[in-house]
Amino acid sequence: MRKMLAGHLACGVLCFASAMPLRANEVRVAHATELNVYAAASLSDVLRELSVNYEKQTGDKLLFNFSASSTLERQIEEGAPADVFFSADEEKMDALERKGLLLPGTRHRLLSNALVIVAPTDAAWQLTSVFDLTNAAIAHIAIAETQSVPAGIYAKRYLSKLGLWDKLADNCVPTENVRAALAAVESGNADAGLVYQTDARIAKKVRVAYAVPVAEGPRISYPVAVVKGSKAVDAARRFVDYLRSDAALQVFRKYGFLISAEQH
Amino acid sequence: MNLRLQNVRLPLAHFALELDAEFTGQVAAVFGSSGAGKTSVLDLIAGLRHPQSARIELDGRALTDTARGVCVPTRQRGIGYVPQDGALFPHLSVRHNLHYGAPRHGEGGGKSKFGHVLDVLEIGDLVNRRPQSLSGGEKQRVALARALLSSPRLLLLDEPLAALDQPLKLKIMPYLQRVRDEFRVPMIYVTHNANEVMALCDEVLVIEQGKQIRHGAPGDLFTVSDDPQFVLRNGR
Amino acid sequence: MSAEELQIVWFTARVATLSTVLILPFGVAVAWLLARRDWYGKSVVETLVALPLVMPPVATGLVLLKLLGRRGPLGGFLHEHFGFDIVFTWRGVMVATAAMSFPLLVRAARIAFQGVNPRLEQIASTLGASYARVFFTITLPLAARGIVAGALLAFSRALGEFGATIMVAGNIPGKTQTISLSIYSLVQLGHDREAFRLLIVSVVIAFVVVWGSELFYRRRDRA
Numbered sequence: 001m002r003k004m005l006a007g008h009l010a011c012g013v014l015c016f017a018s019a020m021p022l023r024a025n026e027v028r029v030a031h032a033t034e035l036n037v038y039a040a041a042s043l044s045d046v047l048r049e050l051s052v053n054y055e056k057q058t059g060d061k062l063l064f065n066f067s068a069s070s071t072l073e074r075q076i077e078e079g080a081p082a083d084v085f086f087s088a089d090e091e092k093m094d095a096l097e098r099k100g101l102l103l104p105g106t107r108h109r110l111l112s113n114a115l116v117i118v119a120p121t122d123a124a125w126q127l128t129s130v131f132d133l134t135n136a137a138i139a140h141i142a143i144a145e146t147q148s149v150p151a152g153i154y155a156k157r158y159l160s161k162l163g164l165w166d167k168l169a170d171n172c173v174p175t176e177n178v179r180a181a182l183a184a185v186e187s188g189n190a191d192a193g194l195v196y197q198t199d200a201r202i203a204k205k206v207r208v209a210y211a212v213p214v215a216e217g218p219r220i221s222y223p224v225a226v227v228k229g230s231k232a233v234d235a236a237r238r239f240v241d242y243l244r245s246d247a248a249l250q251v252f253r254k255y256g257f258l259i260s261a262e263q264h
Numbered sequence: 265m266n267l268r269l270q271n272v273r274l275p276l277a278h279f280a281l282e283l284d285a286e287f288t289g290q291v292a293a294v295f296g297s298s299g300a301g302k303t304s305v306l307d308l309i310a311g312l313r314h315p316q317s318a319r320i321e322l323d324g325r326a327l328t329d330t331a332r333g334v335c336v337p338t339r340q341r342g343i344g345y346v347p348q349d350g351a352l353f354p355h356l357s358v359r360h361n362l363h364y365g366a367p368r369h370g371e372g373g374g375k376s377k378f379g380h381v382l383d384v385l386e387i388g389d390l391v392n393r394r395p396q397s398l399s400g401g402e403k404q405r406v407a408l409a410r411a412l413l414s415s416p417r418l419l420l421l422d423e424p425l426a427a428l429d430q431p432l433k434l435k436i437m438p439y440l441q442r443v444r445d446e447f448r449v450p451m452i453y454v455t456h457n458a459n460e461v462m463a464l465c466d467e468v469l470v471i472e473q474g475k476q477i478r479h480g481a482p483g484d485l486f487t488v489s490d491d492p493q494f495v496l497r498n499g500r
Numbered sequence: 501m502s503a504e505e506l507q508i509v510w511f512t513a514r515v516a517t518l519s520t521v522l523i524l525p526f527g528v529a530v531a532w533l534l535a536r537r538d539w540y541g542k543s544v545v546e547t548l549v550a551l552p553l554v555m556p557p558v559a560t561g562l563v564l565l566k567l568l569g570r571r572g573p574l575g576g577f578l579h580e581h582f583g584f585d586i587v588f589t590w591r592g593v594m595v596a597t598a599a600m601s602f603p604l605l606v607r608a609a610r611i612a613f614q615g616v617n618p619r620l621e622q623i624a625s626t627l628g629a630s631y632a633r634v635f636f637t638i639t640l641p642l643a644a645r646g647i648v649a650g651a652l653l654a655f656s657r658a659l660g661e662f663g664a665t666i667m668v669a670g671n672i673p674g675k676t677q678t679i680s681l682s683i684y685s686l687v688q689l690g691h692d693r694e695a696f697r698l699l700i701v702s703v704v705i706a707f708v709v710v711w712g713s714e715l716f717y718r719r720r721d722r723a
Contacts, residue, residue, distance in 0.1 A: 140588050145685075188570040189571075310622075
């Protein structure tokens, strides 16, 4: 009898205790808005830095979901609770707009980027031109998945334009997003990788073997928009406006992003 | 036979087995109630269990000597073992069971010995059967034949008739006597049945709770009657 | 099914078969040691063998990646001295599937060995058989059905492996893409119909293999 009572008491205490944190959260939310920002993987470092300032200024809390833009697009289509979508190419944004999933009037073309070819810092080979990628010493070229991930699409477009895609396709190791391609090169398991110049900047264990001149490379565009089903539309608009502000653009430039002509 | 068990000590679950005996008869019984440690004695002789201390000698050759670190592996002891349930290999036919321990070479002698053993134990028409299809009595005879065909210097039998009912016991006992008389292989026979001791053995070691309490001829230790009782002379 | 789909199914089946065949002798040996012997550190080995079964597959994949990558202790050695890579190649798929299915094989084989009456092995010994002969003529045949059932289970696990595979071998179409990886990619691309086709293939294969495994178990029990 005593044992049963103790058991019931323990259960009760556990239930009560587990409910406590929830209630504390509810109290906090009443004062601050939580924003779900779905952004391309290549934006992870710069947005994290921006969020520190933003959260201090506005009291809003930013919850990031960094992934390949194609994955994020898919998630939003399936009903994921995104408030803001920051994609690495226009196609994903177009797809959502066609399905009526964007809040009209909130879409802005914000950034651009450039492609680079990176190699592990301890790799021996050098590239005088991009055609040197066909060198036999380069067995594995890490590249984001080329059918859906923006970085991969851009990279394939570029290599195809130069007539190199057919020769190199066999050596390509497609990864889930551009940061995974970067990681593959950093780990030394890939001999080379095609990533954004902004990724190369923050990486520690890679060097830029060749920087694709912007004029030669594919046209890269990063649009941002508020998602239609957002439950915090005002806060979402506020955040998008912040991203377009001079203060934010300065930080983007610091990380190596190019600013889209529309923003100037 | 000439089997010596000196200073044997083997700790078991509830007591320690302690023996010091010498067997000289043709068939020696190890007699005691269930759980007295009888099977362990056989396991020690066959080298299937290792004692804390012992010197076990067969025909002058040391099989186990813990003091000198001698332990001849089971497969080299030349000791046949017929366990309680026969332990026939279920995935082999009777024929393959029988051939398992028989030496490969010497076909001539082998064949006739094979035939002889089959005749004595009357298992000739069982050779193509599977062990699962045999009766209890048949299984015991096949197990006995299998051990005999490996030409052992000593044969250990662990209560071979225990699982059989009385009529069957009476039926199988003559086979054991035949083996004793025809093949003249020394045997150690474990049992808790005094009738079997009287029918087969010329020497008996009585153990209880792991300790030997009597060793001698069955006639000296058992009162002879229809239902022989083991009686200690001079009280306990 | 298109040529590509056939290639994926064929590749997956080949790698899974090769991986199962490779772990068979090692798995049987370990299972026997665990079933029949006691030694200092045995529980450590038992735990290590069971880990891939309990850990998240991607975690196991991460461990393998660190070990077998070009900068890892094993992978680095292979790359320097033999010039071949495991990461991002079909060998990586094989290693990942082998690691994940190994515990299943050991578990089944161990139970099979434990089911063999030790008395039979002892009697074989008294009849003059060496350790090797006892193992190959008595222990192994009597444990065979359980071992085969375990191998079939390991095979079906290898067929469906995802987390460790994608970590170690990547998801390279035509080179390391297995059925599971392909389904994943197709879904990412929005090609749900193709994904479903492969899904059905994978279900059919798994069904056949597990059913075969059950048959083996049942025959063993009846015997």
